[in-house]
Amino acid sequence: xxxxxxxxxxxxxxxxxxxxxxxxxxxxxxxxxxxxxxxxxxxxxxxxxxxxxxxxxxxxxxxxxxxxxxxxxxxxxxxxxxxxxxxxxxxxxxxxxxxxxxxxxxxxxxxxxxxxxxxxxxxxxxxxxxxxxxxxxxxxxxxxxxxxxxxxxxxxxx
Numbered sequence: 001x002x003x004x005x006x007x008x009x010x011x012x013x014x015x016x017x018x019x020x021x022x023x024x025x026x027x028x029x030x031x032x033x034x035x036x037x038x039x040x041x042x043x044x045x046x047x048x049x050x051x052x053x054x055x056x057x058x059x060x061x062x063x064x065x066x067x068x069x070x071x072x073x074x075x076x077x078x079x080x081x082x083x084x085x086x087x088x089x090x091x092x093x094x095x096x097x098x099x100x101x102x103x104x105x106x107x108x109x110x111x112x113x114x115x116x117x118x119x120x121x122x123x124x125x126x127x128x129x130x131x132x133x134x135x136x137x138x139x140x141x142x143x144x145x146x147x148x149x150x151x152x153x154x155x156x157x158x
Contacts, residue, residue, distance in 0.1 A: 001046075002039040008048050010140045013096070027051045070135040071095045072106055094143055103143035110139035 005023070009016040022028050023038055029049040030041040040048050071094075078091040090102035118130040135141055 001042050003042060003048075004040070005038050007140070008038075008040045011042075011047050012050075013099070022050060025053075027053065067137055068097050069137060070139070070141050072108075072133040072135070072141070073129050074131065075102075088146065090145055092143070094141055096141075101143055102145070104146045105144040107142045107144075108133070108135055108139065109142065111136070112139065 003011070005016050005019045008028070009019045012019070019028070019040075023031055023040075027050055028040055029051060031048070032039050043049050073093045073095070075091045075093055078089050081087065082089055082091065088104070090104050092103050092106050094101040094103060094106055112133050112135045114131075114133045116131050
């Protein structure tokens with residue numbers, strides 16, 4: 001199976017810019033260009049093979065398939081602060097393992113489940129939150145942070 005740079009970045013848990021650097025350096029084994037797109041083969045574990053660099057620390061990318069679910073929370077304290085202070089700070093928290101991304105918008109590219117359990121605390125909940133969305137490990141979640149909000153128009157940045 002082969003994937004593009006965006007999917008490879010998601011699998012490796014690194015940015016697409018880093019994937020492009022690895023491609024330019026020829027460090028992703030078996031990668032080939034098809035027109036303007038890259039086709040990156042996956043190994044038997046479902047991840048691209050990366051050749052180690054000659055200098056610096058070992059790579060921090062995932063070396064095995066993801067096993068933990070992505071959990072998305074809405075942050076009511078940030079929403080309330082935004083309303084009170086007329087600000088627009090990110091109020092969506094996307095948690096993938098021990099990594100957290102705060103954003104304004106999350107697009108889930110596949111099936112997901114939404115949970116509401118006001119009286120039950122479980123290991124997927126962060127700080128006792130009772131409403132969350134769970135996404136299986138193989139499903140990508142694309143997030144956006146808006147640079148500013150003026151007159152109901154939203155500009156996004158990457």
